Amino acid sequence: MKAIVLGKKRNRTLVEIIPDPACAGCKSCSRSQEGKVLLVHSVKDYREGTLVEIDMDDSSLLAAAFIAYGIPLIVFFISLYALYTLISVTTLEPFAEVLSFFGSIGILALTYFIIHRTDEKRSTEGRYEARIVKEIEAKEELCQLS
Numbered sequence: 297m298k299a300i301v302l303g304k305k306r307n308r309t310l311v312e313i314i315p316d317p318a319c320a321g322c323k324s325c326s327r328s329q330e331g332k333v334l335l336v337h338s339v340k341d342y343r344e345g346t347l348v349e350i351d352m353d354d355s356s357l358l359a360a361a362f363i364a365y366g367i368p369l370i371v372f373f374i375s376l377y378a379l380y381t382l383i384s385v386t387t388l389e390p391f392a393e394v395l396s397f398f399g400s401i402g403i404l405a406l407t408y409f410i411i412h413r414t415d416e417k418r419s420t421e422g423r424y425e426a427r428i429v430k431e432i433e434a435k436e437e438l439c440q441l442s
Contacts, residue, residue, distance in 0.1 A: 298313075298316075302344060311348065312333050336350050342431065351429045
């Protein structure tokens with residue numbers, strides 16, 4: 297995916313995504329979103345206005361998606377089952393379904409809070425973030441027939 301370097305922020309590079317001409321009008325992924333700004337990792341400093349290509353490893357993308365969606369889903373279902381089982385043996389048994397649902401929602405919120413708090417550590421490692429793969433030269437950009 298192509299992007300333009302906007303500057304440097306802390307230890308990362310700030311880039312703006314350039315939408316693919318083939319993706320014009322499509323809203324199904326981030327490639328079509330004009331003006332989307334991202335913080336990405338880079339091994340060297342790039343000047344403002346430099347055209348670059350950014351990418352993210354498939355394994356890192358899958359791991360990030362699992363952290364963001366899989367873990368909370370698993371925690372929700374386990375907490376729903378555990379709370380329902382625990383509340384069913386108490387005097388609140390007639391309200392077990394409702395109480396276990398709202399309790400699981402609370403645990404889900406806590407899970408997202410924990411993921412958000414630990415995101416800063418993962419972010420400094422740069423494991424789950426896009427990286428600048430290469431710098432695109434102006435002549436290379438002009439000669440491309442895609």
